[in-house]
Each structure stands twice: as structure tokens, then as C-alpha cells.
Amino acid sequence: xxxxxxxxxxxxxxxxxxxxxxxxxxxxxxxxxxxxxxxxxxxxxxxxxxxxxxxxxxxxxxxxxxxxxxxxxxxxxxxxxxxxxxxxxxxxxxxxxxxxxxxxxxxxxxxxxxxxxxxxxxxxxxxxxxxxxxxxxxxxxxxxxxxxxxxxxxxxxxxxxxxxxxxxxxxxxxxxxxxxxxxxxxxxxxxxxxxxxxxxxxxxxxxxxxxxxxxxxxxxxxxxxx
Ligand SMILES: [Ca+2]
Ligand SMILES: [Ca+2]
Ligand SMILES: [Ca+2]
Numbered sequence: 001x002x003x004x005x006x007x008x009x010x011x012x013x014x015x016x017x018x019x020x021x022x023x024x025x026x027x028x029x030x031x032x033x034x035x036x037x038x039x040x041x042x043x044x045x046x047x048x049x050x051x052x053x054x055x056x057x058x059x060x061x062x063x064x065x066x067x068x069x070x071x072x073x074x075x076x077x078x079x080x081x082x083x084x085x086x087x088x089x090x091x092x093x094x095x096x097x098x099x100x101x102x103x104x105x106x107x108x109x110x111x112x113x114x115x116x117x118x119x120x121x122x123x124x125x126x127x128x129x130x131x132x133x134x135x136x137x138x139x140x141x142x143x144x145x146x147x148x149x150x151x152x153x154x155x156x157x158x159x160x161x162x163x164x165x166x167x168x169x170x171x172x173x174x175x176x177x178x179x180x181x182x183x184x185x186x187x188x189x190x191x192x193x194x195x196x197x198x199x200x201x202x203x204x205x206x207x208x209x210x211x212x213x214x215x216x217x218x219x220x221x222x223x224x225x226x
Contacts, residue, residue: 027058028193029100029186030085034068036076040090041066059104063130066098066174067091069182073152080182081149081156084113084193089158089184090174097175100186101129105170111162111193112174112186115155117146121176125165131173137165141176155182162191 034043039050041064046057049068067090070076074087083089092098114121121141127133139161149156174183187193 027188028085029058029060029090031068031088031090031184032085034088036068036070036078038068039064039066040068059102061101061103062090063095063099063101065092065095066100067093071150071153073150078182079152079154080115080158081151081153082147083115083150083156083158083182084160084185086150089182090186091179091182092174093178095178097124097131097173098183099131099171099173101171102169103129105168106188107165107168108189109162109164109191110172110186110188111160111191113158113160113184113193114141114174114181115144115158116141116176116181117144117155119143119177119180121174121181123163123175124173125163125169126171126173127167127169129170131171133170134167136167136169137163139163141181158182158184160193162187162193164191 029044031040033055034040034049034053035051038053040062041047041049042061043049043053043055044058044060044062046059048054068088069078069091071078071080071083071087073081076087078087078089080089090098120143123139123141124131124135125137127136141161144159145157146154147156174181185193
């Protein structure tokens, strides 16, 4: 086989592999579809929330105190604004933290948006389910500004942050003072929270890549034949 073809095939395989291992599946929990003061529970785990809502089964479950809340501008009771994915966010009304568990585990890092205008919060990443095992990482969450909402809501804007860690995590605790911190768009596999669907390599990317490779092969053929 002509050497340049071999190089082209190796190169394309390499690029395809890069795309396949990209933390891609841009798994984003946006909490849309949940109710106002709805216990999230197994909404993202093939089951339902306390109000009987169900979302995509990502194998992600939440502790009993993890609630969703809808913006008052959208008919709910939430005092927030400019949430990254309107109109629903995660918060909690008892305990120190809302805990998210992933039975399959995850690595690398994750990211999210939060608003906490009066009290700081913190996020802990754990090697066991339900906030158990070793602490893999801690992220302190500073108090955020308040800009007046969309059009109303004191908890606004939502600030993007993320955390990287070593090892395999099985749970994350989203902590702070009850009713004083809200979270949205929890994004796995990236330390930069994406808009839902934003950082995903889409079929279009593969198409463009394929066209690029065709062009490269045609160029290589021309060179060989010239
Ligand atoms: Ca809103
Ligand atoms: Ca609002
Ligand atoms: Ca949302």
C-alpha cells in the first residue's frame, strides 16, 4: 500500500479515536421536566421523581432531600433568574447537601452553574455512593453577585464552575445553607459546563471529518499519480 495512504488511514483512525473518547456524551442534568418542590430521586435513573416525572435514564440518582424548583417567572416558587437552562434548578431544604450518586461511576471531572447570594457553599466528590468513601476533591463556592433576575429573582446570575479529580467518583454532594444555594446544568466529563448539547461532537463533525479525509485521499492520489 502506498505510504501516504497508510499515513492517511492512521491519521483518520487517530482522529476518530479522539472523538470517540472525548467526554462527549455531554451528559447534562438540566432539571427540566421536574416539578416545583419535586424530589428528584430516580428521575434520571430510569424511575420517577416524587411527583411522578421521569427524565432520561443516565443512571443518576439523588438523595431524598434533593429538590427541583421552578422559577416564579415561569409559574413556580423559585426566587432566581438567568438560570442556564430555564426554568428549573436543583436546591435543598434540609440537611447539609443534596447528594447525587452514579452507580456506574465517572472520572475526570464535572462542572455546573450555581447561585448563592448570601452564603458560600461547597461541593465534595466521593469515591463511594451517597457521599461515602474517600474524598476525591472539594470545591469551595464563593458567594455570587445578584443582578435582578429575568425579570425577577434574587438568585441571579448563575456562575459557571468545575472541578477535576483523580480516580473514579460515585457520588457528589452539593452543599451549602438550605434554601440559599441553587445548582443547574450539571455536566459530566468536563470542567467547563456546557449549554445543554453544546460541546458534543455531532454527526455533522464526523461528516466534515469524512469530507476532509476524502479531500486528503484525493490529494494523496493526485500526488502519487503525478
Ligand atoms: Ca428564569
Ligand atoms: Ca426569575
Ligand atoms: Ca435548568
